[in-house]
Amino acid sequence: MITSIARRYPSFRDEPIKSVYRWLEGKRLDDGADGFWRIHDTLYDLSEFIDRHPGGPDWLRLTKGTDITEAFETHHIRMRAEDLLPKFKVGPAKGPRNVRLTFREDGFYLTLKRRVREELPKLDLKPTELSRLIIDSLLVVVFALAFASVHFSSYLVATICGLFISWVVISAHNFVHQRDNWRMKLLNLTFFCYREWRVTHILSHHFYSNSILDLEVSAFEPILCWLPNPAIKGRLQRFGSWIYGPLIFSAMFMLDYFKRIIETLATSKSNFYADDLVPFILPCFMMLVKPPTATIGDIMSLYFCVALTGSFFFGFIALNASHHQPECFHSGDQLPEDIDFGIFQLATIIDRVDVKQNHFTSLTGFGHHCLHHMFPTLDHGILPQLYPIFLKTCQDFGTLYRESSWMRLIIGQHLQLARISTHNTIPSDVTISTTSLFPADRTSRNPSNSAH
Numbered sequence: 001m002i003t004s005i006a007r008r009y010p011s012f013r014d015e016p017i018k019s020v021y022r023w024l025e026g027k028r029l030d031d032g033a034d035g036f037w038r039i040h041d042t043l044y045d046l047s048e049f050i051d052r053h054p055g056g057p058d059w060l061r062l063t064k065g066t067d068i069t070e071a072f073e074t075h076h077i078r079m080r081a082e083d084l085l086p087k088f089k090v091g092p093a094k095g096p097r098n099v100r101l102t103f104r105e106d107g108f109y110l111t112l113k114r115r116v117r118e119e120l121p122k123l124d125l126k127p128t129e130l131s132r133l134i135i136d137s138l139l140v141v142v143f144a145l146a147f148a149s150v151h152f153s154s155y156l157v158a159t160i161c162g163l164f165i166s167w168v169v170i171s172a173h174n175f176v177h178q179r180d181n182w183r184m185k186l187l188n189l190t191f192f193c194y195r196e197w198r199v200t201h202i203l204s205h206h207f208y209s210n211s212i213l214d215l216e217v218s219a220f221e222p223i224l225c226w227l228p229n230p231a232i233k234g235r236l237q238r239f240g241s242w243i244y245g246p247l248i249f250s251a252m253f254m255l256d257y258f259k260r261i262i263e264t265l266a267t268s269k270s271n272f273y274a275d276d277l278v279p280f281i282l283p284c285f286m287m288l289v290k291p292p293t294a295t296i297g298d299i300m301s302l303y304f305c306v307a308l309t310g311s312f313f314f315g316f317i318a319l320n321a322s323h324h325q326p327e328c329f330h331s332g333d334q335l336p337e338d339i340d341f342g343i344f345q346l347a348t349i350i351d352r353v354d355v356k357q358n359h360f361t362s363l364t365g366f367g368h369h370c371l372h373h374m375f376p377t378l379d380h381g382i383l384p385q386l387y388p389i390f391l392k393t394c395q396d397f398g399t400l401y402r403e404s405s406w407m408r409l410i411i412g413q414h415l416q417l418a419r420i421s422t423h424n425t426i427p428s429d430v431t432i433s434t435t436s437l438f439p440a441d442r443t444s445r446n447p448s449n450s451a452h
Contacts, residue, residue, distance in 0.1 A: 001334040003422070005100045005211050005344065006030075013212060018219040019263055020199040021271065024062060030098050031067035036090050038067040041097070043090040055377075056180035058195055063203065070207035070341065073103055073110075075377050077117050099208070101341045109342030109374070112393045116375060119389055127381025130359055135171040135183055138164055138364075142189075146282055149302050150290050158302045162309030165190060165282075167364040169314055174363060177202060177376040188278035190310060191257035195273070206373055207341075209348040210323055210330045223248060226324045228332045230420040238418040245417075249315025250308045282306070321366040322349045325412040327402070329425040345373045346399055347425050350412075353403040356384070370401060 011026035028035075036043040037060070046053075050060045055075065063071065072081065103110055145161035148154065169190050175183040176194050187194040204215035210226065212218070217226055224241050225233045257279070264270045283303040290299050329335060329347040339347075355365035359381055362368055368383040371390060375383070394401050404412075 001424070002100060002337055002339075003334055004331050005208060005335070005339070006213055007096070007098050007100065010213055013218055017259060017262065018215060020196045020215070021263075023204060023215050024066065024199060027067070028065035031065075032093050032095050032098065033065050033067055034094070035065050037064060038093055038097075039069050039072050039085070040103070041093050043093055044085060044088040045090050046088050049084075049088065054179060058180075058198060062195075062199060067097055067099065069097065069099070069103065070101065071203060073113070073341070074207070074373075074375065077113060077120065077375060077377075079117075099213070100338050101207075101344055102338045103341055107340040107342070108393065108397045108399065109340055111396070112342055112374065112390065115389045115393065116386060119386070123382055123385050125382065127359060128379040131171070131174060131363055131379050131381045132183070134360055134363055135168060135175070135186065138168045138171060139186065142168055142282070143285060146286050146306065147289050149306070150286050150294060150299060153294065153298065153302070155302065155305050158305040159309045162306045162311075163313050165306060165310040166313035166317065169310075170317060170366060171363050173197075173201070173366075174380050178379070179377075185275050185278060188275055189282065190307070190314070191253045191279045193256070193260065193276060196260075196271075202376065206376060209345070209373070210328060212331045220248070224417065226416050227330050228419045228422050233420055238420070241417045242414050246312060246316070249319070250312040252315050253307055253311040317365060320406065320410045320413045322351055322369040322409065324416040325350050325404075325409065326415050326419050327412075328416075330416070330419075332422045334422070334424045342374060343397075343399055345370060346394075346401060349373060350402045350404045350409065352406050352409060354406050356403075 008030055010023075011029045012022045013026065015022060031038055034043060037046050038044075046060050047064075050057045053060050059071070059075075076082070142161060142164045145157055145164060149158040149161055168186055169192065172183060172186040172189075172194075175181055176187055176197055178184070184194045187197055200215045200219065204213060205217075208214050210217060212227070220226075222232045222237060224245060225237045227233075260271060264272065283300070286299050286303055287296070324330075328350060329344070335344070335347065349370045351369050352365060352367060355361040355367035362383075363380050366372075368380060371383045371386055372378075372380065374390075375386070378386075391401060
């Protein structure tokens with residue numbers, strides 16, 4: 001049994017300000033890639049392929065010198081990428097992977113991936129058009145509400161605008177996972193940066209959820225501590241966070257931007273690009289449409305209402321989405337040695353059952369979360385079609401897929417903040433821990449047990 005999926009403690013993890021680029025630098029020190037790109041136990045030199053990468057150059061440019069096994073496997077369902085790899089081969093890696101997650105041919109994840117690959121030609125792709133229509137419509141509503149808030153000088157309308165802008169960001173998250181496109185840049189509308197999100201959310205959180213490698217966990221420490229680590233988790237963090245947590249949610253957008261400014265000043269190296277001006281589009285629009293009687297101070301107050309409430313809604317939805325439950329694995333809990341990547345995802349996720357009923361709620365509520373972690377490049381609208389294959393694979397491997405109501409996930413997230421005890425997490429027998437204070441709503445072993 002293991003308590004961490006990493007063989008060595010991540011370099012730079014405990015620095016006061018968690019930087020995307022320091023996280024990547026730590027990976028380069030820890031992954032044994034020798035300046036190349038490591039996939040499983042083989043090194044590849046993809047330098048000449050960076051600008052030809054179909055998903056966009058950032059993926060390879062950011063990950064040079066690191067182990068990209070999880071990214072390669074989850075982002076390439078078809079065999080085209082595997083067929084290209086041999087021409088870039090350098091040689092075998094010197095040691096074992098730092099991450100204990102496995103991708104065995106007869107294991108859960110690659111079995112599921114083969115079945116999904118066979119199903120892809122049969123899938124109805126029309127829902128991808130609906131995803132685009134939804135986010136485009138939400139964007140129009142954001143600007144309409146921003147105009148109305150200025151015209152009527154209404155903080156209530158500004159608050160509703162904040163809700164819609166949070167939905168735009170969550171919907172944009174769907175497109176950040178895909179090959180380069182303009183909709184992914186809508187994430188920047190809120191002072192986030194889609195490039196950095198591709199590290200914090202995808203390369204870190206998606207592959208190593210709830211572990212010491214998860215930058216979305218470590219970035220909040222020691223203010224919000226989800227890992228059951230009593231060394232950094234006093235009474236204030238355990239129970240005070242229930243009260244001050246919403247204040248953190250409200251500040252997430254702005255703090256992320258200020259953090260990047262501080263990093264630039266401290267390192268004299270700018271990580272800002274032209275698209276980092278996107279956050280200023282909305283306040284400039286509000287200035288342009290303001291009535292003659294409104295002052296600049298009035299408009300800025302309304303904009304900050306939009307930004308703060310939008311940040312709150314985003315944080316509340318995102319951090320209560322599926323991961324931070326007492327029943328889910330967090331570093332410190334026990335897992336089987338060399339656990340399959342797919343089984344690990346099942347161990348760290350309890351899906352929100354209430355956002356899976358229609359396309360809009362799943363796109364704006366991080367729905368179909370488990371399948372999204374397995375196949376992040378597939379549009380959210382396509383994922384419901386994969387449930388029969390997914391649940392059949394769960395049945396074949398004797399593992400469980402878990403769902404719960406949002407209210408229970410919200411309660412569970414607060415219980416996880418307070419948790420300092422650890423427990424065994426056996427994904428092949430992951431009913432519900434006897435120490436749990438509430439059960440999940442459903443567990444599915446068999447497709448016949450599912451609502452899908």
